[in-house]
Amino acid sequence: MDRILSADATPIACRRRGEGPPLVLVGGALSTAATDAPLAALLAPRFTVVTYDRRGRGASGSGAEGVRREIEDLAAVVAAAGPDARVFGMASGGALALEAAAAGLPVELLAVYEPPYTPGASGLRAKAARTDRLHRLLAAGDRGAAVELFLAGTGVDAATVARMRRAPLWPGLEALAHTLAYDDAVLGDGAVPAERFAAVTARTLVVCGGFSSAGARAATRTLAEALPRARHRTLTGQLREVAPQVLAPVLADFFARDAYVRQAS
Known part of the structure; x- marks a missing residue:
C-alpha cells in the first residue's frame, strides 16, 4: 500500500487498482481498505479504484481525532487519486463523504449507501x-x-x-x-443535517436495500430530499450488508453515465 500525508502529517495508507477514471471508496465503521477489496475488484475493470485505511485503522496513523481531520484525510486521498475523482461512501463512510462535500471537497459525482442517520x-x-x-x-x-x-x-x-x-x-x-x-461523531446527533448538506453541489446517488429496516430506508429518502442534486435508488432484496456483486454495476452505471451527462451539459 502507498502512504500519503494528511494535512496534519498523519500518514494515510491507500491502495490503487484498475484502470480508468479515479474512484475513491470510503469505508464505514470497523472497516479497512481490505474490507472494500471485493467491491473494488468488481469496479476495477472500469475505474482506477482507490481504497484506504481511515485514520486509526490498519496501516494508517492515528493522529488527532475529529470529523475535520477525517475530512482532511479524504481530501488528501481524493487529491492523490487524480483529477475528476468520484467518491463512494458505505454507511458512516457515506456520511463522512457528504460532510466532506459540504465542506468543499471538489467532487462532482458522489454515491452513498445507507448512511445510518436516525431522524425523528x-x-x-x-x-x-x-x-x-x-x-x-x-x-x-x-x-x-x-x-x-x-x-x-x-x-x-x-x-x-x-x-x-x-x-x-x-x-x-x-x-x-x-x-x-x-x-x-461524523453522524452528529443522528439527524440528517439538511441545512449543511444544502451546500453539496455534487450529483449524488443515495442507495438503500429493499430488505433493510423501514427506518433505514426512510432515512435515505430524507437524505436524498435534503441534497440539491440527488436521486434515490432501492436495491431489491438487499440489506445493510449489501452484496458487492449487486452494488458494483449500479455504481459503475451511475459514475460512468452521469459523467457523460455532466460533460455534455
Whole structure:
C-alpha cells in the first residue's frame, strides 16, 4: 500500500487498482481498505479504484481525532487519486463523504449507501444514549463491549454476536473499537443535517436495500430530499450488508453515465 500525508502529517495508507477514471471508496465503521477489496475488484475493470485505511485503522496513523481531520484525510486521498475523482461512501463512510462535500471537497459525482442517520425524536434519543454508552465503554477500555454495542445497533442479534466473539475475526474488530467514536461523531446527533448538506453541489446517488429496516430506508429518502442534486435508488432484496456483486454495476452505471451527462451539459 502507498502512504500519503494528511494535512496534519498523519500518514494515510491507500491502495490503487484498475484502470480508468479515479474512484475513491470510503469505508464505514470497523472497516479497512481490505474490507472494500471485493467491491473494488468488481469496479476495477472500469475505474482506477482507490481504497484506504481511515485514520486509526490498519496501516494508517492515528493522529488527532475529529470529523475535520477525517475530512482532511479524504481530501488528501481524493487529491492523490487524480483529477475528476468520484467518491463512494458505505454507511458512516457515506456520511463522512457528504460532510466532506459540504465542506468543499471538489467532487462532482458522489454515491452513498445507507448512511445510518436516525431522524425523528425517538431516533435522536436512541443515538444520544448509544453515544453516551459508547464513550463510557471506550473510556473504561472495554473494547469488546463497544463492538457489541455497535453490532447490536446494526441489528445483529445476541446469539450471532456470541458466535462472533469466538471467531478469529473478533480480535481484529476489537483492535478497531476506538474508531467507533470517529464514526459516531461524523453522524452528529443522528439527524440528517439538511441545512449543511444544502451546500453539496455534487450529483449524488443515495442507495438503500429493499430488505433493510423501514427506518433505514426512510432515512435515505430524507437524505436524498435534503441534497440539491440527488436521486434515490432501492436495491431489491438487499440489506445493510449489501452484496458487492449487486452494488458494483449500479455504481459503475451511475459514475460512468452521469459523467457523460455532466460533460455534455
